[in-house]
Structures are given as C-alpha cells and as structure tokens.
Amino acid sequence: MAQLSVDDITLRFGGVTAIANVSLTIEPGQIYAIIGPNGAGKTSLLNCISGVYKPQHGRLVFEGQDMASLRPYDIARLGIARAFQNIALFRGMTVLDNLLVGRHIHMRSGVLSGMAFWGRARREEIEHREIVEDIIDFLEIEAIRKQTVGSLAYGLRKRVEVGRALAMAPKLLLLDEPMAGMNAEEKEDMARFIIDINQERGITCILIEHDMSVVMDLSDQVAVLDFGRKLAEGTPDEVKANPEVIKAYLGEELAIEHVE
Template sequence: MLDANPEGYTTADGRKIGGVLMEMRNITLRFGGVKAITDISFDIREGEIRAIIGPNGAGKSSMLNVISGFYVPQEGEVWFHGQRRAPMKPYEVARQGIARTFQNIALFDGMSVLDNIMTGRLTMMKTGLFSQALWWGRAQAEETEHREKVERIIDFLEIQSIRKTPVGRLPYGLKKRVELARALAAEPKLLLLDEPMAGMNVEEKEDMSRFILDVNDEFGTTIALIEHDMGVVMDLSDRVVVMDYGKKIGDGTPDEVRANQAVIDAYLGVAHD
C-alpha cells in the first residue's frame, strides 16, 4: 500500500508526493441521533490531489465541513501539519492556510470580481483602520502589493476581461472560476473543492480540470475535492477515498478503487439472491 511510506511516494506521471499534511483520525460526526460520519480515518499528503467520492448522502460534504471547521466532530482528531487541531472557528481555520469553494457558489454578489478575489487576501492585510481611512503610506502600498498578487491569479485563470464586472451578472461557469480564484488568492496550503464541476457542460469541465491540474502543478497546492463525475475524478486524482452511508468503504489509487468490490456494490447496488 502507498500510504505506508512516511516519506511519500511518486505518482504514475512522475510527481513527487510529500509527507502527511492533514490527517483525520477516527472522525465521528452526529446530528442528534443521525450519524453523518462514522469512524473515518484518512490522510492527505503534501502536493497530492485527493478525491472524496460516494453516492448522495454519503457524508462527503460533512467531511469537508469538518476539515474547514464548520462542524466539530463528536469523536476523533484532526491533525494538520503534524499537530492536533483544537476545535476552532472557520475564520481561524482559514488563517491556518485552508481555503475552500462551495457546492452552490458562495460569492459576494454585490462586489466586483476583483474585490471578490481581493477578499481572499484579507487575512494577510494588516494595516489598521486609521491608516486605511487616510489611505496613507502603508495602507496604499499594501493594497498595491496584494493587487499585484491577485492580478497574477486573474491572469492564471484567464478572467482579465471581467475584472470589474459585478459578480451577480456573471454566468455560472465563470462564477465557479471566480470562486476558485478567491480561494487561490489566500495562497492556501490545502485547497478544498466541493463539487467544482457540478452543473457544468463538457467544455467547462475540461477548463476546470485543466485549472485544477495547473494549480497543483504550478503552485504545488495540495487539493482535496469532492466530485460526482467519475471520469473526472479518476483522471485528476492521485488517491481516492470512497464513502457510503457515512463509512469509509475504500481508499487508494483510482485503479485500486475501481477494482474494489465494496465500491462497485455501493455504486451499482448488490444483487438480491
């Protein structure tokens, strides 16, 4: 098994994957009497693209919400960078270097594309209220400095032409891209993508897949994603976690998962005999 090696491994296409970045240990999450997640453990390694798949209601989004701090699991531990993470608020998780996108886009509709992406850098902007009010020295320099970083991401995702358009006016596919840009602007160590290709046509899916691979390749960002399109998942990801009814039923490379009988049963159903 690949995971056994603490130093990491090399993928089929020759990328070096590092040590463990995030580890979930025996996570159990309940809502009242309903168990959304039951005793799940897996790890995410530096530089890899890790997919979480499973049928509807399997608990994938709940898992992502545990990682990003929305839900605090009743049992289990979250380890990040070799340290156990105490229960914390989502904005504290963001400051640790975890960024995410949402299944149903969560952009700020009243602001321009540029302002939306700039919000991704808010945790890094440090000047005080007074200096900002006077737009003097440090505040202005800081604005320009972060603007340059954001413009690089705008170039990267090819959205230069809509920079100043209010987000509310954009079509769905572009909104998804802007949301990715906002998450990237935070220069995250771990990027969580909740169904980045939901509701897209084939071309948009291809674009998005290319961006995800490029982000991983150029910035070395570790990515964990949830996706329903099996073709996309198998092509993109290095390792896959499969969930069903809140339990983990499979974990490994796409090929291993494809051959896993439990996974096949979960997706195709089991014959009654």
C-alpha cells in the same frame, strides 16, 4: 509526514450520523478525491476540515497541529482554503473585491489606516492587487474583473469561487464539486486549472466530484464514502476494482453480475 490526517472522526446531528469513524491521510502535493453518493457525508467532511462543524469524536491534525480548538478563521490562517459547492461568493462585490477578500489574512491595514488610504494601506492595496491580478490571469477571467459577481454566468462564478480560494495562497485547497453543472468544455478548463494549481503552485487539493472520468484522471488517491462510512481508499485503479464500491454505486445485483 502526512499534511492532513483525519483520525477516526464521527459527526452527528442529533440522531443522524453524518460521518462515522472516518480516517483519511492526505500527503503533501496530492490530489485527493473523495467520492460517494449524495448524502454520503462528503461535504460534511469538508466542513469538519474547515472548522464549520466540530466532530464529536476523533482528531484532525494539519501539519502537526491539532485543529480541535480552532475556529474557521484560525484554520484559514493555517493555510486551508475552500471553494464551496453551491457557490458562496460575495454577490454584491466585484470579482476583484472577491479575490481581494481572499487576501484578507495576508493584509494588515486596519480601520484608521484604511480610511486614510495613505502610505502603507495604499501600498498594501497595490501589492495585493498585483497578486490577485496574477490569479485573474491564471484563471483567464480578465474581462470580468470589474463586474459584480451577482451578474455573472454560472460557469464563471465557479471559476471566481476557485480564484478566491486561490487568492488565500493556501497549502491545502478544498474543492467541493468544482465542476458540477458545467458543460464538457468548462469541465476541461476546470480540470486544467486544478492540475496547474496542484503541479505549478504545489497546492495539495482535496476534490469532491461526481464525474468519475474526471476523478479517475486527476486524482492520486481516492476515498469512497457511503452513508458516512469510508468504504475504500486507494489509487483510482484500486478503488475502481473494489467490489464494495461497485455495490454502493451500481447496486447489489449488478455488482454480483459484475464480479461474475
């Protein structure tokens, strides 16, 4: 059974249609890439999945549960985590605290037990600190764990962003351009992390990425969006050969030459 099925959704902002009748099926354990030119509706689609936007038409079903009436914080509890495109870390917090916020849904201590910092609240902090430290090890960010996020370099912030989503122990991870603005070396690191997240931790990934070589190497399935419509869907090789896709990416004339 599909883990997430996006069924014929349409999202409009006033007169602008950001997503038009898009359907996707994401199987458990996949790395599912969504590609497309700027403004194609990729991030809007992720916003629909994480509940920030509500599509006017269509259904989103995650593991058999209809997500129509769920708020973003409910969806987080279902097991969907997200790393944002333009880095939405909590700037004033340390790396450690950022990751610990990721544990929020798995923790229980309230105001009073927190203020007392005694017994269960303290045990809980230590317990979740261990889980977070595990992720810090995995992402190789030990050296910066106590630094304020606002003081970090861009590449590291991207990594912390992924770490924070990972701390939620999700079943489905939405990665919105995790490699944008990175140099080759950083991209390689990030690709390695994504493969490990997918294979060792068994987390399904939806990946938005512009770097085609990364997309083709990493993903099991690729969907192509253009002007809010789904142009194509299939394995990387199928998509690469699709004339519609070539047209959207390279332009009409070139496409004809390419086909010829």
